[in-house]
Amino acid sequence: MAQRCGAARCLWFCRMPVCRAARVAGRDASGGSIWTKKKHNWGVFIATGGVYEARMSQNPPDLRPDIAPRPRLGDSRRPGQPTIGMVSLGCPKALVDSERILTRLRAEGYGISPDYTGADAVIVNTCGFLDSAKAESLEAIGEALSENGRVIVTGCLGAEPEYITGAHPKVLAVTGPQQYEQVLDAVHKAVPPSPDPFIDLLPATGVSLTPRHYSYVKISEGCNHKCKFCIIPDMRGRLVSRPAHAVLREAERLVAAGVKELLVISQDTSAYGVDIKHADANGHRAHITDLARDLGTLGAWVRLHYVYPYPHVRDLIPLMADPASGVLPYLDIPFQHAHPDVLRRMARPAAAARTLDEIAAWRGICPDITLRSTFIVGYPGETEAEFQTLLDWLDAAQLDRVGCFQYENVAGARSNALPDHVAPEVKQDRWDRFMERAQAISEAKLAAKVGRRMQVIVDEIDDEAATCRTHADAPEIDGNLYIDTGFAGLSVGDIVTVEVDEAGEYDLWGRLI
Numbered sequence: 001m002a003q004r005c006g007a008a009r010c011l012w013f014c015r016m017p018v019c020r021a022a023r024v025a026g027r028d029a030s031g032g033s034i035w036t037k038k039k040h041n042w043g044v045f046i047a048t049g050g051v052y053e054a055r056m057s058q059n060p061p062d063l064r065p066d067i068a069p070r071p072r073l074g075d076s077r078r079p080g081q082p083t084i085g086m087v088s089l090g091c092p093k094a095l096v097d098s099e100r101i102l103t104r105l106r107a108e109g110y111g112i113s114p115d116y117t118g119a120d121a122v123i124v125n126t127c128g129f130l131d132s133a134k135a136e137s138l139e140a141i142g143e144a145l146s147e148n149g150r151v152i153v154t155g156c157l158g159a160e161p162e163y164i165t166g167a168h169p170k171v172l173a174v175t176g177p178q179q180y181e182q183v184l185d186a187v188h189k190a191v192p193p194s195p196d197p198f199i200d201l202l203p204a205t206g207v208s209l210t211p212r213h214y215s216y217v218k219i220s221e222g223c224n225h226k227c228k229f230c231i232i233p234d235m236r237g238r239l240v241s242r243p244a245h246a247v248l249r250e251a252e253r254l255v256a257a258g259v260k261e262l263l264v265i266s267q268d269t270s271a272y273g274v275d276i277k278h279a280d281a282n283g284h285r286a287h288i289t290d291l292a293r294d295l296g297t298l299g300a301w302v303r304l305h306y307v308y309p310y311p312h313v314r315d316l317i318p319l320m321a322d323p324a325s326g327v328l329p330y331l332d333i334p335f336q337h338a339h340p341d342v343l344r345r346m347a348r349p350a351a352a353a354r355t356l357d358e359i360a361a362w363r364g365i366c367p368d369i370t371l372r373s374t375f376i377v378g379y380p381g382e383t384e385a386e387f388q389t390l391l392d393w394l395d396a397a398q399l400d401r402v403g404c405f406q407y408e409n410v411a412g413a414r415s416n417a418l419p420d421h422v423a424p425e426v427k428q429d430r431w432d433r434f435m436e437r438a439q440a441i442s443e444a445k446l447a448a449k450v451g452r453r454m455q456v457i458v459d460e461i462d463d464e465a466a467t468c469r470t471h472a473d474a475p476e477i478d479g480n481l482y483i484d485t486g487f488a489g490l491s492v493g494d495i496v497t498v499e500v501d502e503a504g505e506y507d508l509w510g511r512l513i
Contacts, residue, residue, distance in 0.1 A: 081111040082191045084121055085121070089136060094125055096217075097177065126153060128160065128235060129232070131409060141164065158177065163411075217263065217295075221236055224271065243286060244285060271288075331372070335373045374404065377407065379415070382430075400442070400445055409421075456468035478506075481500070483512060
């Protein structure tokens with residue numbers, strides 16, 4: 001979860017145990033030694049309540065698997081320009097909302113401040129997915145009030161304005177998710193615009209909170225599922241798909257501006273177009289298979305997130321098996337559990353055995369496909385036998401990337417009323433056992449990649465190494481490949497070929513070919 005390092009008054013909540021600024025300085029925020037990208041080296045991070053020891057990784061086992069990358073902004077304000085800060089919490093879908101808000105504000109002449117002190121007001125884009133996320137959002141609002149004093153709240157938690165104002169009555173305004181106009185109205189009231197048409201120029205792609213070489217593309221809003229543990233449909237509504245030609249137009253602009261990886265996101269990517277009956281407009285059909293094929297023609301990597309295992313998903317796999325398609329062999333599928341009774345209590349499809357058959361079929365078509373998923377342990381009523389079924393299923397499925405939540409009650413979720421809630425210590429024990437099993441699978445799968453050659457995209461370069469990602473790695477939530485020798489000529493955003501020469505639990509090391 002979010003921590004404050006004390007090294008700087010950053011607006012952005014950092015989700016890594018060691019912040020980037022402190023890592024550059026050669027120490028972690030708590031004063032301990034930092035993790036390192038060099039082979040064989042180990043580090044220790046001293047945290048409140050214990051010691052966490054691991055190799056340098058973007059995917060430590062306690063990383064929340066739903067988090068967006070840390071937003072990145074420069075400081076390009078002109079003298080006298082009204083400025084707004086943005087604290088963006090939660091998932092990549094919320095990050096896209098933050099980008100849209102900031103793009104509108106930049107078009108009206110506002111500057112974007114990367115810190116509290118330089119901002120005339122601060123927008124906090126909140127997350128309300130879990131009670132722990134709500135607490136994090138309240139903490140972020142409180143800090144923004146303390147550091148700046150003029151705070152506008154939006155996002156998923158904004159759907160519960162009394163909850164926010166009950167804790168922080170001094171906020172200037174509260175708006176819900178996707179209520180862009182209300183956010184702008186609140187900003188106008190707090191900080192009137194003062195544009196200079198001769199100076200304030202907006203990039204064609206708008207404001208981006210990700211590095212220049214990758215970008216999230218949100219293809220729909222809302223969700224038609226009624227999972228008992230989830231309140232997202234209550235906050236964001238039912239599925240509303242964007243026209244396919246509008247998605248393609250946005251993607252074309254991004255690629256023209258230098259984006260080399262498009263990360264397709266939504267609440268339910270495989271349901272894209274269902275609400276508009278897969279309409280064909282301007283030569284493009286609103287169906288995920290057609291959309292993926294069209295995006296793949298743009299010359300960038302295309303990575304699909306939040307895909308439910310509907311039968312038509314198998315139509316995507318031949319695209320992923322074809323390197324010329326541009327669609328990466330990567331599926332992010334939230335299975336959540338494996339025992340049919342738990343899945344029924346969740347109000348999710350209860351066909352774990354058929355899912356294993358489907359996974360086998362996918363791998364038969366595309367042997368190199370990477371499968372990422374998230375799971376919930378300690379769901380109400382989960383027995384030891386049901387949990388063991390999940391572990392056995394994990395052994396059989398051999399998923400490449402796995403994240404896990406301990407179940408939490410969320411205000412408004414139907415699962416709160418289920419009987420036989422699991423004790424916290426039992427949930428922790430099951431989470432530990434699940435992640436231990438998942439880590440062993442990950443380590444074995446990565447060890448099998450030693451000696452292979454593969455393409456990587458360069459995310460970051462410092463004195464120690466070039467931090468890269470393979471086709472199997474989404475930003476922040478998955479692992480990395482580190483090039484720690486001969487990387488001086490590389491630039492961020494380069495796509496190069498490497499040979500893997502070492503593997504860890506979550507990360508790889510390689511050399512340039």
